[in-house]
Amino acid sequence: MGPPRGMIDLSAILLAGGRARRLDGAVKPLQTVGGRTLLDIAVSAATGAGADPIIGVGPVMPAAGAVRWTREDPPFGGPVAGVVAGFHAMTSAVAAVPAWTLVLACDLPRADAAVPLLTAAAPLVGADVDAVCLGDATGRPQFLVGLFRSRALGAQIERMPRSGRDAAVRELVADLAVTVVGDPHSGGAAALSSDRAAALSFDVDTWEDLEAARRAGEDGNRE
Template sequence: MNSPVEPAAAEGLAAIVLAGGGARRLAGLDKPMIEVGGRTLLHGVLAAVGPADPVIVVGPERAGFPGVRWTREDPPGGGPVAALATGLECVPPGATEVAVLAGDLLGVTASTVRRLRAALGAGDGALLVDEDGRRQWLAGVWRPVALRAALPARPSGAALRRVLGGLSIVEVPALRGETFDVDTPADLDRARRGARADD
């Protein structure tokens, strides 16, 4: 049964999920489509932003994701800033917040997105910060107007931390495992062992 407060909780929220990249350290595997615990990483991230409208995925289109708007950065492989710029083109003017997440995050949940939204306040963005104090640039909620103002004229190849680092950012300490992503075979083995342990 759907919660009657869920639609109101997502009012004004859009989502951009970055699901491109070559996954060179994983022998070219399509990282967002890797299965852990019976579902793909991308399915897990999309579940975290489920109430958002629209949900925009930047990357090659995959089957089995109804209700998602697909788009591709220009040029393909142009990096996360180019992907963000393309995703923002699909965010409607009425959206006051946009969740920006990597498509290979294993630990983000709907609760993560709610905490980030609650922390945003008057800031330009709210980001998860890992246990070492590192900002997770692809695990945040932002004001779309601030993102658009910060984007360079030529986003291809630019670094997110340099483009967005000057904005007003609220740091949100991550819960255990919340910033875990899958970059290497060791990461994947660890994730699958953890999923089996939870069964």
């Protein structure tokens, strides 16, 4: 059975297993913004895009949606190890691997708005493009907010030593042709002001980031 009408053939890998050192070890995906956990925001974004299956990489957590959980072995191997573990879990769960794989970190308060930009762009890119990623305020691709052709991502994963443990993300994407989708909410001024939390690429790393995301959400609700 193919994807729903108007949607791309898609699976999702949600990265939810980091140490969150700058949040004093708090479980980052379960922190709330706008009344929802960051995990639920990511699950909602993946579900809204028609992703099936949705693989969560990290300790099992409560989620508002159907998530299959797995974890890199050993834990805390970094985001690349998480992608590798998630991809293997995804391919084991399906009869036919979806054409695209969404890789999404569970620390983006505006994932619901970011993912539709990617899924709208993916059908428009050429066959020689391997990935579509969100750009930050400087135009740099955010690879953990990206859509990857599953065949190309799988080939990169097979080349990763030690199942990607402690690898830099750039090592995973080094040979991929990437199209960057601009963030319409991350103008130069926003990147340098308190409004930076309005950017779709804004991620939560610290308590200050979390408070900024909550304030941005409150401001958006008042508009």
